[in-house]
Amino acid sequence: MAQADPKQTPNVADILVEALPYIRQFSGMTIVIKYGGHAMVDPQLRDDFAQDVTLLKFIGLNPVVVHGGGPQINAVLDQMGIRPKFVRGMRMTDERTMDVVEMVLGGKVNKSIVALINRHGGKAVGLSGKDGGLIEAEKLQIVTQDQGDAPPEIIDPGLVGNVTRVRPGIIHTLAEKGFIPIVAPVGTGPAGETFNINADLVASHIACALQAGRLVYLTDVDGVMDGQEQLIPTIRRPAIKDLIADGTISGGMIPKIEYALAALQEGVRKVPIINGTKRHALLLELFTDSGIGTEVTE
Numbered sequence: 315m316a317q318a319d320p321k322q323t324p325n326v327a328d329i330l331v332e333a334l335p336y337i338r339q340f341s342g343m344t345i346v347i348k349y350g351g352h353a354m355v356d357p358q359l360r361d362d363f364a365q366d367v368t369l370l371k372f373i374g375l376n377p378v379v380v381h382g383g384g385p386q387i388n389a390v391l392d393q394m395g396i397r398p399k400f401v402r403g404m405r406m407t408d409e410r411t412m413d414v415v416e417m418v419l420g421g422k423v424n425k426s427i428v429a430l431i432n433r434h435g436g437k438a439v440g441l442s443g444k445d446g447g448l449i450e451a452e453k454l455q456i457v458t459q460d461q462g463d464a465p466p467e468i469i470d471p472g473l474v475g476n477v478t479r480v481r482p483g484i485i486h487t488l489a490e491k492g493f494i495p496i497v498a499p500v501g502t503g504p505a506g507e508t509f510n511i512n513a514d515l516v517a518s519h520i521a522c523a524l525q526a527g528r529l530v531y532l533t534d535v536d537g538v539m540d541g542q543e544q545l546i547p548t549i550r551r552p553a554i555k556d557l558i559a560d561g562t563i564s565g566g567m568i569p570k571i572e573y574a575l576a577a578l579q580e581g582v583r584k585v586p587i588i589n590g591t592k593r594h595a596l597l598l599e600l601f602t603d604s605g606i607g608t609e610v611t612e
Contacts, residue, residue, distance in 0.1 A: 333601035340600065341374040343527035344489070348517035349427070350382035351534040353590030360430060363532075366596040367494060368436035376489045380497045380520060382513040383423040390414050404456060407472040407510045415510045416442070419498040427496050438494040443501040444508065446484030449516065451475030451501030451509040475501050475509025477516060480523035518573035522580035529577045530599065531570055532590030537608030538563055538571075548609045551575060574610040585610040 347367070353359040370377045384405075391398050391414055399406040407415060424440040431438035443449030454476040456469040485495045499516040501509050514531065521529035538546045540562060549557065554571060557563045563571055567587075574585035588599045588607030598606045 332603060336601045337373050340527065342376070344376040344378065344524045345370065345528045345530060345600075346378045346380065346517055346521040346524065346526045347530045347532065347596065348380050348382075348514055349532055349590070350384075350513055351532060351590050353532050353595070354381065354383070354423070355385060356591070359591065359593065360426075362593050363590070363596070364427070364430035364434050364436070366594055367438075368431055368434040369597065370600075371436055371492075371494055378485060378489070378495050378497065378520065378524065378526070379427065380499060380513055380517040381419075381423060381427060382499065383419045386423050387415055387418045390418050401456060401469050401471060404454075404471045404474055404512075405510065407474050409473065412473040412508055412510060416500055416508055419500060424496055424498045431494060431496070436494050437492055438496050439488055440496045440498070441484065441488075442498045443511065443516065447481045447502070448484055448497070449477060449499075449501035449511065449519075450479040450481070451503055451511055452478050453503065453509070473507065473509055475503065475511045477501060477511060477519040480519050482520065482523040485520070485524065512569075514570055514573050518577045521577050521582050525581050526577075527583050528600075529574065529582050529585045530596065531574075531585065531587045532595065533570070533587060534589065534591055535567075536589045536606070537587050538567060546608050547605065548611060551578065551610075551612050554610075571610060578610070578612055583611070 349363065353363055367377050367379060388398050391411065394414065396411060396414070420442040428438040428440045441448060452475060454471060454474045456471055457466050488495045497516070497520065499511045499513040501511050503509055517529060517531070536545050538549060540546050554563065554575065558568060570587060577585055586599050586605065586607050586609045588595050592598065592606060595606060
């Protein structure tokens with residue numbers, strides 16, 4: 315057995331003692347993790363994430379990962395000479411682009427996450443939202459309202475979908491058998507067509523369907539910052555409207571907060587928004603007293 319460094323042992327012991335009540339609290343809990351941003355690109359962060367998810371499973375939690383893959387999709391489109399187009403943050407998705415999206419998300423990205431977790435001793439299984447009828451979707455219409463008296467403009471983004479139903483049976487089955495589900499955010503329409511769906515939205519719907527205890531969003535920022543650029547550790551539902559109105563919550567953070575609110579309404583207890591560019595961000599958020607991000611709660 316390796317000899318412990320007596321100078322380091324008290325610090326390690328303190329960390330384990332601090333984590334113990336949280337391990338006890340979360341035992342058996344389903345935690346849905348939206349995995350995206352720089353944490354999916356940086357090799358060290360990818361490895362850290364795989365270790366974190368594997369550890370969660372080993373100590374009795376039931377992690378479910380929903381991943382994005384925008385940069386990887388753009389790279390393949392560029393190789394194929396297809397220029398990506400976006401409207402209001404939505405990827406315009408024709409049939410050719412949808413083929414690439416499905417190939418990259420359900421293939422390369424999904425299986426790379428599965429392989430990393432399995433390398434660290436976990437038992438991960440990759441899923442598309444099409445597997446087992448997991449995600450049913452309908453075509454999304456983008457309605458824009460400009461200033462003035464002009465009528466609203468309806469934009470057709472192509473094969474971009476909105477979640478209509480989640481059938482979580484396949485996730486329950488995998489989790490009960492000790493597997494870690496890794497979900498690519500595509501779904502099936504009523505005519506059998508394939509839709510590209512926002513991963514943040516998919517994670518929220520899956521968390522609701524599973525009655526998850528936590529929905530964790532990994533981002534490239536620390537969380538919601540106040541006017542002095544200080545992290546706001548907790549945001550409660552009643553304060554959100556005013557924080558959006560005064561600009562504290564803005565840009566790409568607004569839809570995440572909206573998806574968080576939808577999850578809370580359906581029984582998810584808390585929604586941490588954390589910086590995935592910090593090493594072992596998941597463990598720091600879940601198993602320390604202070605956490606590292608902004609927690610959205612009732």
